[in-house]
Amino acid sequence: MIDPLFRYSSDLSRLSEQHQIRRLYPVAGVDFTSNDFLAFTCAPQIRDAVISALNDDLPIGSGGSRLLRGNHAVHEALENLAAEFFGCEKTLYFASGYVANFAVLTTLPKRHDLIIFDALSHASIREGLFASPVKCTKARHNDVNEIEGILKKWRTRADASATAWIVVESLYSMDGDRAPLEELFAAADRYGAMLVVDEAHATGVFGKRARGLTESYAGRPNLIAIHTCGKALGASGGLVCAAGAIIDFMINRSRPFIYSTAPPPMNAVAVTAALNLLAMEPMKQQDLHRRIRTAHEELKNHFSMQGSGSQIIPFVIGDAEPTLLIADRMQKAGYDLRAIRPPTVAPGTSRLRISITLHVTDEEISKMMHSLKTTLQELGITPRGS
Numbered sequence: 001m002i003d004p005l006f007r008y009s010s011d012l013s014r015l016s017e018q019h020q021i022r023r024l025y026p027v028a029g030v031d032f033t034s035n036d037f038l039a040f041t042c043a044p045q046i047r048d049a050v051i052s053a054l055n056d057d058l059p060i061g062s063g064g065s066r067l068l069r070g071n072h073a074v075h076e077a078l079e080n081l082a083a084e085f086f087g088c089e090k091t092l093y094f095a096s097g098y099v100a101n102f103a104v105l106t107t108l109p110k111r112h113d114l115i116i117f118d119a120l121s122h123a124s125i126r127e128g129l130f131a132s133p134v135k136c137t138k139a140r141h142n143d144v145n146e147i148e149g150i151l152k153k154w155r156t157r158a159d160a161s162a163t164a165w166i167v168v169e170s171l172y173s174m175d176g177d178r179a180p181l182e183e184l185f186a187a188a189d190r191y192g193a194m195l196v197v198d199e200a201h202a203t204g205v206f207g208k209r210a211r212g213l214t215e216s217y218a219g220r221p222n223l224i225a226i227h228t229c230g231k232a233l234g235a236s237g238g239l240v241c242a243a244g245a246i247i248d249f250m251i252n253r254s255r256p257f258i259y260s261t262a263p264p265p266m267n268a269v270a271v272t273a274a275l276n277l278l279a280m281e282p283m284k285q286q287d288l289h290r291r292i293r294t295a296h297e298e299l300k301n302h303f304s305m306q307g308s309g310s311q312i313i314p315f316v317i318g319d320a321e322p323t324l325l326i327a328d329r330m331q332k333a334g335y336d337l338r339a340i341r342p343p344t345v346a347p348g349t350s351r352l353r354i355s356i357t358l359h360v361t362d363e364e365i366s367k368m369m370h371s372l373k374t375t376l377q378e379l380g381i382t383p384r385g386s
Contacts, residue, residue: 018320019319019320019321019324019341020320020341020342020343027336028331028336029331029334029335029336030334030335030336030359030360030364030368031336031355031357031359031360032335032336032337032354032355032356032360032368033336033337033338033353033355034336034355034357034359035201035230035231035232035355035357036231036232036234036357036359037204037205037231037232037288037311037355037356037357037358038204038205038232038233038234038278038284038285038288038357038358039234039357039358039359040204040232040233040234040235040274040277041234041235042234043234043273043274043277045273045276045277046234046235046270046273046274046277049269049270049272049273050266050269050270050273053074053265053266053269054266058072058074058265058266058269059072059265060264060265060266061261061264061265062075062261062262062263062264062265063261064261064262065257065258065259065260065261065262066251066257066262067251067258070261070262071262072262072265072268074265074268074269074272075093075262075263075265075268077268077272078093078268078269078271078272078275079091079092079093079239081272081275081276082227082239082241082271082275083241085211085275085279086211086212086215086218086225086227086239086241087211087215087218087219088218088219088223088225088241088242088243089219089242089243089244089247090241090242090243090244090246090247090248091239091240091241091242091247092239092240092247092250092251092257093237093238093239093263093268093271094237094238094239094240094256094257094260094263095236095237095238095260095262095263095267096228096230096236096237096238097124097198097200097226097227097228097229097230097237097238098123098124098127098238099124099238099256099260100124100226100228100238100239100240101124101125101127101128101198101226101238102124102127102128102131102256103128103240103250103254103255103256103257104128104196104224104226104240104250105125105128105129105131105132105167105196106128106131106132106254106255106256107249107250107253107254107255107256108165108194108224108246108249108250109132109134109163109165110134110162110163111133111134112158112159112161112162113134113135113162113163113164113165114134114135114136114137114150114151114154114158114162114163114164114165115129115132115134115135115136115137115164115165115167116136116137116138116139116147116150116151116164116165116166116167117129117136117137117138117139117166117167117168118138118139118141118142118167118168118169118179119138119139119140119141120141120169120172120174120175121167121168121169121198122169122172122173122174122198124198125167125169125198129167134165137150141172142177142179142180144180144183144184144187147166147184147187148187148190148191151164151187151190151191151193152191155191163192163193163194164191164192164193164194165193165194165195165196166184166187166188166193166194166195166196167196167198168184168195168196168197168198169197169198169199169200169201170197170198170199170201170202170206170212170213170214171199171200171201171202171205171206171213171310171312172201172312173200173201173312174312174314174340174344174345174351174353175308175312175314176201176307176308176309176310176311176312176313176314177308177309177310178202178213178309178310179197179213181197181213181214181217185217185220185222185223188222189222192222193222194222194223194224195222195223195224196224196226197213197214197223197224197225197226198226198228199212199213199214199225199226199227199228200226200227200228200231201228201231201310201311201312202214203227203228203231203232203233204231204232204233204278204285205232205285205288205310205311206310209279209282210232210278210282210284210285212225212227218241221243223242224240224241224242224246225240225241225242226238226239226240226241227239227241229267229271229274233271233274233275233278234270234274235267235270235271235274236263236267236270236271237263237267237268237271239271284358287358288311288356288357288358290362291356291357291358291360291361291362291365292310292311292356294362294365294366295307295313295354295356295365295369296309296313298365298366298369299313299369301369302369302370302372302373303369303373303383303385303386304386305383305385305386306385311355311356311357312353312354312355312356313353313354313355313356314351314352314353314354315351315352315353315354315372315383316349316350316351316383316384316385317350317351317352317381317383317384318348318349318350318384319348319350320339320341320342320350322379322381323339323340323341323350323351323352324339324341325379326339326352326372326375326376326379326381327339327352329375329378329379330352330368330371330372330375333371333375335368335371335372337352337354337368337372338352338353339351339352340352340353352372
């Protein structure tokens with residue numbers, strides 16, 4: 001008899017041999033791994049807002065899709081506030097940033113269009129591209145010249161009504177570097193392209209008013225910004241921010257929106273409270289950037305390495321096995337650092353992804369860097385770039 005589970009067990013064995021097996025672990029140690037950059041998951045103002053709403057008989061679940069009685073007043077209140085907050089005509093709230101990216105890329109580009117995406121775009125973007133009927137072309141990371149070359153060549157033979165779409169992250173999740181947005185907008189304007197920017201790791205952290213790296217471009221008709229609510233905002237969901245016609249079209253044509261149960265109303269209340277808190281307490285962003293500067297100074301002092309310039313610091317080791325060993329040692333020392341391995345990053349670039357949040361103090365950052373240096377010395381491992 002054929003074992004119906006053999007294909008899965010054999011694949012798990014292969015992953016284990018390649019040091020790519022993944023397991024779930026309980027939360028423990030000082031947080032150097034989460035995306036809760038502003039520590040909003042523990043903010044009493046957000047918790048109290050949710051408790052108050054529940055005490056006022058807000059339902060736990062939405063009860064259906066937004067088009068079938070699942071559209072609660074708190075969803076619309078959030079979308080109206082978010083449009084004002086991020087400076088766009090309209091927004092649409094999804095259950096996660098992953099679904100928001102997937103919905104945008106499977107709904108808006110049409111069959112004869114072109115999508116150009118950055119080589120380091122993360123999984124939710126790529127899943128949307130795989131499901132899209134549109135031709136997709138990968139461009140080297142942050143290489144605007146290559147993007148322009150692709151656009152120029154495509155434009156000479158494309159239908160006049162076709163649209164090109166440039167898809168990037170404003171701040172890349174594994175390297176912590178920024179997209180060259182000024183140059184990308186210039187290219188988009190020259191070739192009549194739309195620019196889709198995933199702000200997941202910049203929302204609440206960058207921008208003069210913590211509105212993300214697209215803050216100064218807000219309101220442009222060729223910009224679609226996706227703001228994740230589960231990172232710096234401390235809640236869950238994703239907000240698509242765009243021109244009114246784009247949002248209205250998605251309400252009518254986006255299958256991930258039309259055929260999904262709406263996010264729980266209490267999630268919308270939490271995101272609303274997070275946006276209000278971000279507006280009222282700009283010092284949160286300032287405090288985070290002070291810790292980011294401390295982390296980069298400590299990185300230079302201990303390892304002679306240049307940082308990423310953001311709250312995400314890639315500490316590249318190379319092979320997966322020693323990276324896992326270092327992470328294990330650091331976790332036993334009381335620091336929650338995780339190993340990032342292929343396929344999340346390219347082969348040979350396994351790393352610790354050091355995340356700086358308001359959950360840590362300057363002293364804890366300094367102690368962690370010292371412990372990391374000691375661990376590497378004991379193991380005889382030299383990180384890349386040191």
